[in-house]
Amino acid sequence: QRNDTKKKMASASYSLPQKILDEMIVDEGPEGRDITGDGTVLFHRTKRRDAPVVGKRHPKKGDECIVRWRERWTDGMNISDGDEPCVVGTQSTHVVGENTLPYEPPGIHDALPLMEIGDTVRLRLHVSKTSNRLEPAACELELVTFYRVDDCDGLRRKVARHNEELYKGITPLADVSVRKSVVEGFSAFKLAAAGALVEAPSDSEVYRGRARDFELGKALNGLCEGDVALVEAGDMIHRIDVELVRPCVDCSEEGDESVLKLEISAPAHSEPAVRGTKGDVKLRVESGLWVIDDEIVGDVDCTPSVGAEPQFMALSSLSPPLRLAVANMAVDETAEVTFVDAERSDKAEARYRIVLEAVRNAVDLGDVTYKVLNKGAHGPSPEPLDDVVVCVEDMDVTTLPLNLTWTLDDDDENVAGAALEQVVGKLRPGERASVDFNGKGPMDATRGVVTLERIHRRQSLIDLKPRQRLERAADMKARGNRAFASRDFAKAVRRYGGGIDAAAKDLEPDLDEEAIKERRA
Numbered sequence: 001q002r003n004d005t006k007k008k009m010a011s012a013s014y015s016l017p018q019k020i021l022d023e024m025i026v027d028e029g030p031e032g033r034d035i036t037g038d039g040t041v042l043f044h045r046t047k048r049r050d051a052p053v054v055g056k057r058h059p060k061k062g063d064e065c066i067v068r069w070r071e072r073w074t075d076g077m078n079i080s081d082g083d084e085p086c087v088v089g090t091q092s093t094h095v096v097g098e099n100t101l102p103y104e105p106p107g108i109h110d111a112l113p114l115m116e117i118g119d120t121v122r123l124r125l126h127v128s129k130t131s132n133r134l135e136p137a138a139c140e141l142e143l144v145t146f147y148r149v150d151d152c153d154g155l156r157r158k159v160a161r162h163n164e165e166l167y168k169g170i171t172p173l174a175d176v177s178v179r180k181s182v183v184e185g186f187s188a189f190k191l192a193a194a195g196a197l198v199e200a201p202s203d204s205e206v207y208r209g210r211a212r213d214f215e216l217g218k219a220l221n222g223l224c225e226g227d228v229a230l231v232e233a234g235d236m237i238h239r240i241d242v243e244l245v246r247p248c249v250d251c252s253e254e255g256d257e258s259v260l261k262l263e264i265s266a267p268a269h270s271e272p273a274v275r276g277t278k279g280d281v282k283l284r285v286e287s288g289l290w291v292i293d294d295e296i297v298g299d300v301d302c303t304p305s306v307g308a309e310p311q312f313m314a315l316s317s318l319s320p321p322l323r324l325a326v327a328n329m330a331v332d333e334t335a336e337v338t339f340v341d342a343e344r345s346d347k348a349e350a351r352y353r354i355v356l357e358a359v360r361n362a363v364d365l366g367d368v369t370y371k372v373l374n375k376g377a378h379g380p381s382p383e384p385l386d387d388v389v390v391c392v393e394d395m396d397v398t399t400l401p402l403n404l405t406w407t408l409d410d411d412d413e414n415v416a417g418a419a420l421e422q423v424v425g426k427l428r429p430g431e432r433a434s435v436d437f438n439g440k441g442p443m444d445a446t447r448g449v450v451t452l453e454r455i456h457r458r459q460s461l462i463d464l465k466p467r468q469r470l471e472r473a474a475d476m477k478a479r480g481n482r483a484f485a486s487r488d489f490a491k492a493v494r495r496y497g498g499g500i501d502a503a504a505k506d507l508e509p510d511l512d513e514e515a516i517k518e519r520r521a
Helices: 002-011 018-023 108-114 188-193 320-326 417-424 466-485 489-502 505-510 513-520
Strands: 041-047 064-072 083-087 093-096 099-102 120-125 137-147 149-152 155-161 175-182 205-210 228-233 236-246 248-250 259-265 280-292 295-299 312-314 333-340 349-360 369-372 387-393 402-407 432-436 447-456
Touching (some): 108 120, 108 137, 155 188, 259 320, 280 320, 387 417, 417 432, 417 447, 466 489
Antiparallel strands (some): 064 083, 093 099, 155 228, 175 236, 228 236, 248 259, 259 333, 280 349, 333 349, 369 432, 387 447, 432 447
């Protein structure tokens, strides 16, 4: 009760014009958010950012924020009209006569961690927080941007320039090219205002090699190509310009860096394309050499062969170093693979240059596994109770293809079998797939090639008239009951779900009163 009384007394001490209060966004409540805990500084957000911000959106203690002052209602506050730096948690001061006064208004260090770039907030200050003691004060400020400060294992790093479109950060194994120089001060704002963040100093030192071998390598982790960072190491402030980043991945099974994949080029925002170990890949090996101290000592024998025209082949059939590297590559990526063979006494390492041109992943559906052989098919996959036309060929039990037509996921037994139905339900019209039936295919086939030639789709619910929807719902209910009676609960759920869709509540306006009663019954 004592705390509630204190808060009510504090809020009653404010006398801002009602027009200003009406303009405030009250998502923090009509009185604003108490950000100091004693009711003396209230926080109102008046404008949110115009676009989402990528990465760390809220500044934290120690970050350098750039603040733009918008408005003020008292002459007793020491604020300017332009952009100014403010280090969260560090109160700056200035001298007026014989007095040393705080430079930032009270509450700003509590407000900044609640803001995002582009936000504008209004702070209302109790009379005890103003210098003239005559009336409550208020100020409005915008967070223009901020430079985050990270602790990199004993080194303080501030990212002064970053391109949000780049996402491949430096790792200890990455191949990098950086420039290092010495600057005065740890303020990115002052360097930017002086134009010192445009180009690297001409007298800067250049380093090219593994990121972990750089003397300030711990401060490189996470930086991207084109980034500029300030690093505080003891009494020195270093400027780091990242000119080149080539990601490198340890692909070895033991994690001993015996197989390293260095990315030479790759499509933007690409991800590893291989899923599992049963798929097929089309890999081009442009070169393969044994090297000792950068001197060529021989050619490498590998699968696929160097210079051979690439063909789809099983992932498991590739030479071990290539197989491990391909599992970490994207389609159309060019990479350099380094392999150290522990069995060789001459300490030679194999160097490959490879291009991953295509991937056919194997999809495991439990009882059956398939791989799509062609691309470019259009249209969605068939749905339950659609009629499908399928050709099954290259079976191990017959040389003649089977041309089958049936209703997918029907209640009656059909020649397709559950294994083939599972695969056809995933294909799109025109797609061909190599299927491992595990002995459960048509005619007890173990494997074959399946082509979904056509789909004769059931009439869509949206095209049915109200009476037809009722008939569809009743039919699905009856099918669900039969599936439930045969203990095929998965099929029963599908049938009941289809019935619910057909008799959805939002269709009531289309039905007359009798139809509604019949459906509800």
